[in-house]
């Protein structure tokens with residue numbers, strides 16, 4: 324059995340938190356603030372991972388902090404690391420270099436103490452150009468998956484996909500690589516359906532059918548808002564549920580933080596306390612969550628909170 328499946332069997336597995344928002348706060352990542360409104364299709368390279376080559380020490384330090392907090396899996400910072408997205412930030416020519424450096428840093432910190440996951444997310448091509456861009460997206464995702472495999476990741480985490488269609492393409496690419504894969508969708512503006520109209524349960528079923536070893540949701544909502552959708556997924560699959568919620572408060576009308584007026588410059592005003600993550604950690608076992616971590620807004624304090632919750636539940 325591969326190492327991540329073994330861990331999941333012992334479960335729940337503690338993942339890590341969100342890198343880009345935390346490194347943006349520390350001054351090492353460009354939020355694109357003022358130049359691009361998310362989803363408009365204009366602008367540059369907001370929240371891209373060039374920090375891996377521009378300021379590797381900053382990234383190394385954050386990996387180390389997550390490891391010390393108890394993370395059993397470190398995600399290489401390859402989120403938004405397809406050539407498509409990096410091109411818009413002016414880093415397209417360094418796609419190989421950025422992906423390889425990110426994996427190398429994570430492996431260096433992890434050593435024998437944690438597994439390293441390659442993070443693969445949506446290309447943003449579907450939001451910009453429509454469903455006709457799906458094959459172009461496939462080429463970019465396939466390229467990144469090959470780079471991550473070459474760099475020696477233990478597993479892949481496919482995350483923050485808004486369209487199930489693009490997730491399915493990514494799962495085809497990951498199947499080709501032979502790497503064990505965790506797959507999580509993101510839901511906005513409401514948790515009831517993804518952007519191409521599928522319920523969380525439908526998404527979970529399709530992702531599991533395509534071979535994901537754990538399925539679930541990440542980003543966009545805080546733990547309490549995400550829980551109902553995770554339960555919907557849990558009811559229809561036999562694989563473990565994976566959850567990496569954001570640490571930002573959403574509203575009954577809008578279940579996603581990236582469409583709150585506070586995004587991206589006033590996020591501190593909607594920050595959720597780490598106490599909610601202690602409770603989420605406590606609930607992981609009874610809620611049947613097999614992989615638990617955090618996404619945007621979750622710094623190492625939040626992962627320590629999750630770890631404490633998991634321990635208290637035992």
Ligand SMILES: [Zn+2]
Pocket residue numbers: 341541542543569618619
């Ligand atoms: Zn996130």
